[in-house]
Structure formats: structure tokens, C-alpha cells
Amino acid sequence: MTTTGAHQDDATGRAGPWWWGRRRSAVLDVGLGVVSAAECALEGVRFSGSTGLPVPVGVVFGLVAGATLVLRRRWPIAVVLVAIAITPAEMGFLMAIVGLYTLAASEVPRRITGVLAGMALVGTLIVTAVRTEQDLSRGDFEPGMWFVPVVSVFMSLGVTAPPVLLGLYIGARRRLMESLQERADSLERELSLLADRAEERAEWARTEERTRIAREMHDVVAHRVSLMVVHAAALQAVAAKDPAKAVKNAALVGDMGRQALTELREMLGVLRTGDSVKPAAAAVPLAAIGAAAAAAAAASEEGPQLEDLEALVGQSRAAGMVVELLVDGESGAYAPEVEQTAYRVVQEALTNVHKHAPGAKVWVRLAHRGEEVAMQVENGPSDAGVADAGLPSGGNGLVGMRERVLGLGGVFVSGATEAGGFRVSAVLPHGAR
Known part of the structure; x- marks a missing residue:
């Protein structure tokens, strides 16, 4: 039966010889074994004299019995049993004390420890009582009847109780330290997992922020620039024929460019608000900045409204586009992000018509339904007689609209119509202020 101390030594990784976890433990046990063997050998001389055995026999017996203390970490029960067995010979004082301590500190069941400690106590009590009676019979000192029991009890308790109690304390302390170490290792593993998850959340926040910025840039730039390209083409066509109309178109191009720059400046200003955010945990700074920027963008009253x-x-x-705007119902008190999303959906749908269906007629429908607001942008087939402006398309317009609407808990549907046109429909919850 190995002791807790041996288990603890094994955990250090510094292996010693045989069953010892560390060389220092081996040196200590061998030293105790040598001292115990020397003690028992000297006591064997006295034992030989009192029993009539040859002195060498008593010395060898003492050496062998005392040397068993070396095995205290490997077989603590055997060491204690040997100590109890040689108690009548008045040998093994050191072995009894160290053996009981090691037994109490080991992983041996407490029932066995109690039985062996009781046997050692009774054995020491009997031997002390007999020895005290013999010494009193040879001397002139005649104490009362209480003397022998009191001396025997004190001697037996002094030999057995302190090492057992100390061993129990040390064993409990070792087990507590092992439990705390296991808990610390478990917490370290949990913290490592939390750090990995925090890094994943931070990466997710970075991706979401990049997606949001790309969507905002697309909404702001694509529509204005598309209109500017259309007006520039018209300006080029009428510059020589109708100078007045050319001047008007040039003014419109300038106004749209200024509006695009203004919206870009507002968006960048919202993103810069994240610079003042100082998150408490360094693991998610971009997530905090992204959340702050999104909240600031949603709360901005300067953004587009219905x-x-x-x-x-x-x-x-x-x-030059033919657009019919139909509004149904009374406008409610919508949250800023709802109005901005509704505006962006209509804006992106009109931009797609400029890109993919030049000359087509467009119907824009807006319906206020109390608990929600619905919008629909539908265009007819493209007019083949209208020249294509050659506007590039990144294929992200519909994706961005869908993300915006679904992000607010709305419904988004898009697809071709039977008449050869295209329809974009969205429904958003009112999100009252």
C-alpha cells in the first residue's frame, strides 16, 4: 500500500529508485532504516540477555526487524505489524512512531489504521505495565496501586497518539493540496477554453464589422455614383444640343456627389465613435467597438428616414426613370434603424433598376400597417431602346438588403415577375421608439 506522499512525489516527475518518487525520499527512508536497525540491534543485546539467547542472534534479529522501516512508504501496514510484533521484546521505538505516522498519512482505510493503532496502543500498554511492575519489585519504591496504570496509559498514549494524529493531519493536508491543484488545473483549462471562445467571438465581431462597413459603403456609394453615371451619360448626350439641360444635369451630378460625400462623412464619423470605447477586457475590443458603432449608427438622427x-x-x-410612389396608411413612430433599413432597401432596389433595367418603369409602394411597415419596389421589363449605362455590379445588393431586413427580425423576398421585371419586397416590425 503506497502513501499519499509517494503519489505526490510521483506527480513531480523526478523519479527515484524503486518505489520512491524522489531520491530525497529514498535517502530519508534509508537513513531512518539504518537508525532503526541500529536501535533494534542495541535493544537486541538486552533482549538476548533477558531470554538467554546468544547475543549475535539478538543483534541480527534487531537489525532485520529495524531495517523494515525502509519499506514504510511501500508497505506501511507491514511495518506497523512488525513494530507491534517486536513490542514485547522492547524493541522498535523509532519504528513504531514513524510507522504509525506513515500509516495514518497514507491512503489506507481509516478502519484499518484505527485497528492497528489500537493494537499498538494495547501492546505498548501491556509491555509498559509489566516492565514497570518488574522494576518496582526490584526496588524499594512502593507507590500506590494507581502508579502502574497511570504510567502505562501515559506511556502508551505518548507513543501512539502523537504520530497517528500528526499523520492524519498531514494526510488530510496533502489530499487538500491535491484537490486544490486539480481544481486549479481545471480552472486553467476552463480559462483556456474561455480565451479561445473569446478569440472566436472577437473574430466573429471583426467579420461582422467588416460586413457592416462594406454594406454601408455599398449603400452610400452605389446609389449616388450610379445616378451620377446616368446623369453624366445624359450630360454627354445633350451637351451640344441643349446647353441649358446640360447645365442642369451637371448641377445634379454635383449635388449627388456632395450628398455621397456627406453620407460617407457621417458614416465615418459614426465609426470613429468606437475610438472612445475602452473595453474592460482586452479580448473583445473590436466587438465592443463594432457594437458601439452599430448602436451609434442606429441612433443617428442624421441618417436617411422614410x-x-x-x-x-x-x-x-x-x-430619366419613370417612378411611381404609392404610400398607404399613416406613418408611425418607427425606430431609427427601421426607417434607415426601409430607406436603404428602396434605395438599393432603385440602384439595381438603374444598373440592370434601364428605361423600365418602377413602382415604389410603402404601406404602414400599425405593427409593421412594408415596402415593395417593382420594375417592368427593360426598355431596349435605352442605352445601357455600363454600371458594374458586385452582386452584393440583394445580399445586403436581406441581411439588413433579417437582422431586424423582418421578412425579405425578391425575384423575377411574370411580366419580365423584378420585384423586391420587405416587411419590418415597427420597433417603436
Whole structure:
């Protein structure tokens, strides 16, 4: 039966000879074994004299019995049993004390420890009582009847109780330290997992922030620049024939460029608000900045609202597109992010018509339904007689619209119509302020 101390030594990784976990433990046990063997050998001389055995026999017996203390970490029960067995010979004082301590500190069941400690106590009590009676019979000192029991009890308790109690304390302390070490290792593993998850969340936040910025840039730039390209083409066509109209188109191009720059400046200003955010944990700074920027963008009153749809439609009309705007119901108190998303959906749908269906007629429908707001942009087939402006397409417009709408818990549907056109529909919850 190995002891807790031996297990603890094995955990250090510094292997010693045989069953010892460390060389220092081996040196200590061998030293104790040598001292115990010397003690028992000297006591064997006295034992030989009292029993009539040859002195060499008593010395050899003492050496062998005392040397068993070397095995205390490997077989603590055997060491204690040997110590109890040689108690009548008045040998093994050191072996009894160290053996009981090692037994109490080991992983041996407490029931066995109690039985062996009780046997050692009784054996020491009997031997002390007999020895004390013999010494009193040879001397002139005649104490009362209480003397022998009291001396025997004190001697037996002094030999057995202190090492057993100390061993129990040391064993409990070792087990507590092992438990705390295991808990610390478990916490370290949990912290490592949490750090990995925090890094994953930070990477997810970076991806979301990049996606949001790309979507905002697309919404702001694509529509304005598309209109500017359409007006530039018209300007080029009428510059020589109708100078007045060319001047008007040039003014529109300038206004749209300024509007695009203004919206870009507002968006960048919202993103810069994240610079003042100082998160408490260094693991998610980009997530905190992204959340702050998104919240600031949603709360910005300077962003596009539903009331700006008329101006948005007017810009497309000015570029030559035939647009019909239909509004149904009374406008409610919508949250800023709802109005901005509704505006961006209509804006992106009109931009797609400029890109992919030049000359087509467009119907923009907006319906206020109390608990939600619905919008629909539908265009007819493209007019083959209208020249294509050659606007590039990245294929991200519909994806961005869908992400915006679904992000607010809405519904988004898009697809071709039977008439050869295209329809974009979205429904958003009111998100009241």
C-alpha cells in the first residue's frame, strides 16, 4: 500500500529508485532504516540477555526487524505489524512512531489504521505495565496501586497518539493540496477554453464589422455614383444640343456627389465613435467597438428616414426613370434603424433598376400597417431602346438588403415577375421608439 506522499512525489516527475518518487525520499527512508536497525540491534543485546539467547542472534534479529522501516512508504501496514510484533521484546521505538505516522498519512482505510493503532496502543500498554511492575519489585519504591496504570496509559498514549494524529493531519493536508491543484488545473483549462471562445467571438465581431462597413459603403456609394453615371451619360448626350439641360444635369451630378460625400462623412464619423470605447477586457475590443458603432449608427438622427423617400424617388426621376410612389396608411413612430433599413432597401432596389433595367418603369409602394411597415419596389421589363449605362455590379445588393431586413427580425423576398421585371419586397416590425 503506497502513501499519499509517494503519489505526490510521483506527480513531480523526478523519479527515484524503486518505489520512491524522489531520491530525497529514498535517502530519508534509508537513513531512518539504518537508525532503526541500529536501535533494534542495541535493544537486541538486552533482549538476548533477558531470554538467554546468544547475543549475535539478538543483534541480527534487531537489525532485520529495524531495517523494515525502509519499506514504510511501500508497505506501511507491514511495518506497523512488525513494530507491534517486536513490542514485547522492547524493541522498535523509532519504528513504531514513524510507522504509525506513515500509516495514518497514507491512503489506507481509516478502519484499518484505527485497528492497528489500537493494537499498538494495547501492546505498548501491556509491555509498559509489566516492565514497570518488574522494576518496582526490584526496588524499594512502593507507590500506590494507581502508579502502574497511570504510567502505562501515559506511556502508551505518548507513543501512539502523537504520530497517528500528526499523520492524519498531514494526510488530510496533502489530499487538500491535491484537490486544490486539480481544481486549479481545471480552472486553467476552463480559462483556456474561455480565451479561445473569446478569440472566436472577437473574430466573429471583426467579420461582422467588416460586413457592416462594406454594406454601408455599398449603400452610400452605389446609389449616388450610379445616378451620377446616368446623369453624366445624359450630360454627354445633350451637351451640344441643349446647353441649358446640360447645365442642369451637371448641377445634379454635383449635388449627388456632395450628398455621397456627406453620407460617407457621417458614416465615418459614426465609426470613429468606437475610438472612445475602452473595453474592460482586452479580448473583445473590436466587438465592443463594432457594437458601439452599430448602436451609434442606429441612433443617428442624421441618417436617411422614410420621409426622405420622396427626395430619393425624385433623384431617380431626374435621371430619366419613370417612378411611381404609392404610400398607404399613416406613418408611425418607427425606430431609427427601421426607417434607415426601409430607406436603404428602396434605395438599393432603385440602384439595381438603374444598373440592370434601364428605361423600365418602377413602382415604389410603402404601406404602414400599425405593427409593421412594408415596402415593395417593382420594375417592368427593360426598355431596349435605352442605352445601357455600363454600371458594374458586385452582386452584393440583394445580399445586403436581406441581411439588413433579417437582422431586424423582418421578412425579405425578391425575384423575377411574370411580366419580365423584378420585384423586391420587405416587411419590418415597427420597433417603436
